[in-house]
Amino acid sequence: xxxxxxxxxxxxxxxxxxxxxxxxxxxxxxxxxxxxxxxxxxxxxxxxxxxxxxxxxxxxxxxxxxxxxxxxxxxxxxxxxxxxxxxxxxxxxxxxxxxxxxxxxxxxxxxxxxxxxxxxxxxxxxxxxxxxxxxxxxxxxxxxxxxxxxxxxxxxxxxxxxxxxxxxxxxxxxxxxxxxxxxxxxxxxxxxxxxxxxxxxxxxxxxxxxxxxxxxxxxxxxxxxxxxxxxxxxxxxxxxxxxxxxxxxxxxxxxxxxxxxxxxxxxxxxxxxxxxxxxxxxxxxxxxxxxxxxxxxxxxxxxxxxxxxxxxxxxxxxxxxxxxxxxxx
Numbered sequence: 001x002x003x004x005x006x007x008x009x010x011x012x013x014x015x016x017x018x019x020x021x022x023x024x025x026x027x028x029x030x031x032x033x034x035x036x037x038x039x040x041x042x043x044x045x046x047x048x049x050x051x052x053x054x055x056x057x058x059x060x061x062x063x064x065x066x067x068x069x070x071x072x073x074x075x076x077x078x079x080x081x082x083x084x085x086x087x088x089x090x091x092x093x094x095x096x097x098x099x100x101x102x103x104x105x106x107x108x109x110x111x112x113x114x115x116x117x118x119x120x121x122x123x124x125x126x127x128x129x130x131x132x133x134x135x136x137x138x139x140x141x142x143x144x145x146x147x148x149x150x151x152x153x154x155x156x157x158x159x160x161x162x163x164x165x166x167x168x169x170x171x172x173x174x175x176x177x178x179x180x181x182x183x184x185x186x187x188x189x190x191x192x193x194x195x196x197x198x199x200x201x202x203x204x205x206x207x208x209x210x211x212x213x214x215x216x217x218x219x220x221x222x223x224x225x226x227x228x229x230x231x232x233x234x235x236x237x238x239x240x241x242x243x244x245x246x247x248x249x250x251x252x253x254x255x256x257x258x259x260x261x262x263x264x265x266x267x268x269x270x271x272x273x274x275x276x277x278x279x280x281x282x283x284x285x286x287x288x289x290x291x292x293x294x295x296x297x298x299x300x301x302x303x304x305x306x307x308x309x310x311x312x313x314x315x316x317x318x319x320x321x322x323x324x325x326x327x328x329x
Contacts (some may be wrong), residue, residue, distance in 0.1 A: 005132040012039040033214030036240035046233040053137030066175035070182040073147020094156040095202030098315025111157035127194030139170040142193035243302025280316040
């Protein structure tokens with residue numbers, strides 16, 4: 001198993017809004033992508049990168065709009081990246097902004113991708129590449145990313161700025177003319193997605209600098225692409241549909257149950273251990289919401305019988321859910 005990318009669910013809300021505005025079915029799009037609707041209201045939740053790619057593709061097919069990714073990233077702009085986008089655009093120069101994006105993206109937004117700067121002679125290229133082996137939705141995700149890259153550069157250069165070249169990968173680009181119109185620049189096919197321009201522009205000062213102290217603080221919770229972390233995030237994600245089991249998680253990761261078990265054993269852990277940790281953590285979080293009945297919490301964690309949940313919680317913590325709640329008062 002190679003790299004398995006994770007990304008924050010920041011695109012979920014904008015995707016749902018775009019589908020709804022165009023008269024499509026948000027429920028159908030999320031169901032086809034096998035994604036819970038609750039992600040729309042939880043942009044900090046970690047999801048598989050391949051699931052985001054699948055959702056964007058399902059939304060584009062629902063609307064018959066191959067240019068949807070360009071509309072999404074252009075409409076949301078750098079603000080669509082959240083606090084990270086604002087911190088990047090608080091950099092003193094364009095070059096600093098691109099380098100900062102390269103540094104923080106794999107730790108705070110998305111893994112198994114590369115975004116950064118390459119300079120050859122007098123040409124600078126601000127590029128993006130999905131490093132995970134993914135076929136579905138790769139080009140669509142590159143178009144989505146290009147909108148954000150253009151947004152960063154245009155923060156410094158102005159809304160009318162155009163790159164010398166803008167590239168995406170693939171054999172052809174559906175809706176090419178429409179995407180070019182949305183981005184207001186020409187697009188071509190090449191070996192790596194990105195935008196190219198004169199390296200002299202890297203010294204362009206920030207026309208609207210924002211003090212980092214005025215920015216929303218970035219949560220320094222590194223997004224990890226190691227297997228146990230991926231399994232943990234999938235279990236959290238699967239709680240929306242009951243208690244996720246190993247067969248569902250292995251299917252999401254594209255491996256067999258036995259392979260997943262072996263890979264976790266190589267990392268001195270197991271699916272049962274990770275599942276127990278996630279369930280205990282989520283149970284404690286829900287128990288702090290004192291208005292929630294314990295029976296409801298049990299149901300949300302996939303237990304049909306509250307007594308089974310109470311016994312499991314006792315095994316995890318040494319006390320019953322009711323006793324734990326009293327201890328927190």
